[in-house]
Amino acid sequence: MTDLEQRRSRDPSAQDERRTVVVGLLADPDTPAEVAAKLVDTLPGVLGERVDGDTHWDVRTMTHPVTASVQDPEEVLGAVADKTADTDWDIGVYLTDLPMQHGQQPILADLDHDRRVAGLSLPGFGPFLQHHKVRHAIVRLVADLTGTADAGLERGQHHPGRLGRAAAKHLQPVRVVHLDQGRHTRRYVTTRGRGRARLLAGMVRTNQPWRLVVGMRTALAAVLGTSAYLTLTSTTTWVLSTRLATGKLILTLLVAVALMVAWIIGAHHLWERARDPGEREETILYNASTVITLSLGVLTMAAAVYVLTLLGALFFLEPSVLGSSLGRPPTFGDHLVLAWLATGLATIAGALGSGLDSEDAVRRAAYGYRERQRRDEIGEDDEHTESESASSSS
Template sequence: MTDLEQRQEPRSRGAGRRTQVVGLLADPDTPAEIAAKLVDTLPGVLATQVDDEVTWDVRTMTHPVTASVQDPEEVLGAVADQTARTEWDIGIYLTDLPMQHDEQPILADVDHDRCVAGLSLPGFGPFLQHHKVRNAIVRLVADLAGVSDAGLEHGRHHPIRLGRAAARFLQPVRVLRAGRGRHTRRYVTTPRRGRVRLLAGMVRTNEPWRLVLGMRTALAAVLGTSAYLTLTSTTTWLLATRLAVGKLILTLLVAVALMVAWIIGAHHLWERARDEGEREETTLYNASTVLTLSIGVATMSAAVYLLTLLGSLFFLEPSVLGSTLGHPPTLADHLVLAWLATGLATVAGALGSGLDSEDAVRRAAYGYRERQRRDEIGQDDEDAEDAEDSSS
């Protein structure tokens, strides 16, 4: 019996019951969080949906196994090497690295020979990601254990059971058989709808709401400026009640856009394609950056707006505010005042964001793998510049 056969042979425990060890190898941040949530519930789900005569032992390991690897084939090979060093029967890798096959986003790779699979979380889109990943893992384990085909192309990974027609439309997944490399099956999504879902999934794994607390200097600048404008500026009081609704909305939208542009420029977050082949990939990453920062700044503005509104209602005496407005203040007056103050303060927040370190901004805006990828690109650029300097 070969070493591979010995590793894949089910272990025995108790009165004739077999034990299968399923290892979840996860990147830090979002993948590790999902794996931690699954470790307690997955054994019961596997027993119910795969094989109830097997004792399913689910283990997790957080490890950036693909530290300098981004090619899908090399990723799966690195996972297989890591799994071979453990006591796992089946290894499932969870990564927030977006991967593609000929411009088709990769959902999962399966290698039956080495009994491993890899899941790219962004490919699952932004909604119900945890449930989709759990169902996909169950299907992949059943496939690798020889119980049934994974069937991810039929929407079986989706928490809501879909008919085949609905699966083709809502979950446009195709299966590719073994080609180059050692994977024996690859699940990809369609270039158009799949890439839209991939982009949304990339934003989801970046967790843009972390930007609120991650950029503390910018948040402090927005809060301080908003409080000042709300409590002391009679000009702001008058403008807020006299500006049209369209101008108020435009003020906040422009302020958010300016802050996003300032963050990208001040902290060198905009990528440039180094050759023609990287153009589409670079566009995808830049779009992810813009959307992530836009959602994060909008979330920050919403939080500041609520705090500003509460401060306006509590601190501004009706007689003081009314003497400036020329009429008793209403709730609508407080609403528009807080809105305008938040919009103007967001511009100040852009300046405050420049005081945050580049590392702090990247930690707030990106997940682990995206930060790692950008660090590698930056290092490659520095090495290229050093090589040019030495040659000249």
């Protein structure tokens, strides 16, 4: 008999009420809230199929930065328990895009039986099929919290087949850590090697690099304007695009992207420095996430500009005008390489344009909610330290 059935049997008059279990998804803004919104309609059916078909599962969502000033994993779960205590939820599951680690091992989930809450760190699930992996994990955590089965996230060995086998492949390799905190609490962590690589990719995913295209409007305008000018008016660009080798054309764009990424990081103070030796590896992880996020964002911007530039060249450039500079009738391939070179050169101009965007606008474009919040807190701490140093010296 499960824990849920035992509680019903002790209170027969409440059996009808107890057949409804309210599962609350408490989500951070941005990506976690989007994931929760996708789950709210499908999760009740999955819980009924895989956990308890005799129970009516009522899944609700709430978007709230409940752990606004909390970074420590233990404190995060405590803050979630305090928040869900004010609701009518039977079970609370917290979704956050804050990357959390147990030593050097990324954390997937924390589980507290006494307070009937669980927390999931989305970056630990990696960049692909994140919605499906999170759904499987929630189902298994809810099964554990209701006493139906052990969550068994570590390869699914404690689950009946209908719960664990289909999902276990998405969560390997995972192991459990029992926390000595006076509570029935477990933590699921991934390996240091593959797990940290997946964590980094998940951090980039939650940052949503494609938002950089519309988030940095000044840089985008600079790239588009420069590309249009080079494409439509520069005869030097016309001729040069047909003379450069393929390798040089590719290198031109890659160097332009690297310059723009470096400029954005330097102009908007996005590079972090470890404040003590213990933060070194964590700082490397965050800096790598920044570089990859910006690189993918700038490449996405360049791809969009390339398509627009190509369409503009095909529409506005008369074959006779372009052919007079090339000394022969232009081909479609000439338009392709012209748009490529113009985009690469214009991306360099976009680096200068990015300096005109405000630091807040750049951070909103480059990072998710919790990463922006973390960086704001670091900035406030640094300012406070500097003010104390100035006061003591005076």
